[in-house]
Amino acid sequence: MLAVSQLTDHTGFWLRMVSNAVSQEFARKVAGQGVTVAEWAFMRTLFHQDPMSPSALASLMGMTKGAISKLADRLLAKGLIIRTETPEDRRAHRxxxxxxxxxxxxxxxxxxxxNDNxxxxxxxxxxxxxxxxxxxxLAENRGLKVMPVD
Amino acid sequence: MLAVSQLTDHTGFWLRMVSNAVSQEFARKVAGQGVTVAEWAFMRTLFHQDPMSPSALASLMGMTKGAISKLADRLLAKGLIIRTETPEDRRAHRxxxxxxxxxxxxxxxxxxxxNDNxxxxxxxxxxxxxxxxxxxxLAENRGLKVMPVD
DNA sequence: GTCCTATGGTTGACTAGGAAACTATCTGGT
DNA sequence: ACCAGATAGTTTCCTAGTCAACCATAGGAC
Structure with a gap:
């Protein structure tokens, strides 16, 4: 069948359009404070439980540990976080x-x-x-629980 | 002031969460057909007006001409589009x-x-x-009109 | 006709993330 | 005690964008 539905027929299209606009506007605002949205999400998470391990952050933020590792490097360079070793487990960081x-x-x-307002x-x-x-x-239906960072 | 609002207080949070889930699920589905979401958006746009110049695509898709140039390279490599020169204007492509x-x-x-269903x-x-x-x-309030690809 | 500028497109440097390989360390089974 | 996984983080390679520099061509001012 050759019938191709219109883009605007999809609720997902409008959802994405609004969501992107909200996020991009927010990204512009936090950029004015010298941080990215991912950095903000990282800091907010840490703020509510400090200290925290990289892997806990990764799980809460829905990112890979590789991404968290690099994100931490950037925040470290900006002087917004510190990274310490733990004596109990010499693999782990805090x-x-x-x-x-x-x-x-x-x-x-x-x-x-x-921004939300x-x-x-x-x-x-x-x-x-x-x-x-x-x-x-919709979120609960799908069992969504991970923070939307991207 | 030290009062930091909860993440879940923001409507934007829920919007992003659902929007990301919908988009990621769709990305997985089209990946099964060997294309990315951006490639799909590109093809769909071309389908409705064919041929089209790269710059027209860029404007409709809300991407830079650089991104369109590389996207076109990939679609070309997959044999899904062709790129021809125009005789009238030797800079332009179709x-x-x-x-x-x-x-x-x-x-x-x-x-x-x-996916929408x-x-x-x-x-x-x-x-x-x-x-x-x-x-x-919300979209009309803000004058949003560009296709949300990302 | 000759510039000067605008336009169409490509390319290179950079950013941010994912996947998987890798290093170091811990833990449990024997 | 030892070794075989499992676990914590880092690093490397890859993808897909942006931005800005660039090249080629067009088109208008004079």
Whole structure:
């Protein structure tokens, strides 16, 4: 059959379009603070449990340990985290925010709040609630639990 | 202020989570047909207007001309498109689907339909309609018009 | 007709991630 | 005690984008 559906027939198309716009705008905002979105996700995760091992980070962030290793290198170079060895297990490392890193998290969190508001604050409250409810249901349906970083 | 909002407080978080899951699942499906999502978007665009210049593709797909140039190289290597010079303007090229490329589009389009259905077909009709309406409104609010490829 | 600039496309340097190979260390079975 | 996996991280190679420099050609000003 040669019938090719329109792109805009797909709900996934609109979802992706809006999601990309929200993410790209956020990326621009955090870039103003000298960090990438992945770096922000890393710092936020550490902020809530500090210290943490690279592999725990990888699992929470849905990234490979290779990616985490390099991400940690960059944050280290920026002075936002420190990496220490553990005496109990000489293979393991512990990652921890520096004072500078800790101080940056609330600033970035405020940008995240702003960004969400800028996009979804324009919706009527009932539409916003509806949207959240449906998205959450879709996520739970699928058993999604990993942080969306990319 | 040290209050750092929860990740899950943000609608953008849920949006990204679902959007990524839908896209990654689709990427897996088209990979089974030997193409990437970007290649599919390229072919679909060409299918609806053939031939087309690389720069027109770039503009429609929201990618740089550099990316389109390399994408075209890959599709060329796979025998899915051809690249011809134009006599009127010796700088310009024209890209066109091969017979094989043309034949592949409906197959891939069916996968896109399947994927959308698999995710959103589970919603109650009124929820699905609501979701589409809200997403479209958000997109139009922001004047979004570029195809979300990434 | 000759420049000067705009345009179409390609290429190279760079970024960020995944997959898999690799190194070091730990742990459990014997 | 030893060795065979298992586990923690790093590194290398690959892919797929962007950005900016580049080359070729077109087209207009004069």
């Amino acid at each position: 990652l921890s925010l520096t004072a500078e890193g800790k101080a940056k998290v609330p600033v970035l969190a405020a940008l995240a709040d702003d 800028a996009y979804f604050g324009t919706l009527a409250k009932e539409d916003h609630d509806m949207l959240r409810r449906i998205l959450k249901a | 890209l066109s689907l091969t017979a094989e490329g043309k034949a592949k589009v409906p197959v891939l389009a069916a996968l896109a339909d399947d 698999a995710y959103f077909g589970t919603l109650a009709k009124e929820d699905h309609d609501m979701l589409r309406r809200i997403l479209k409104a």
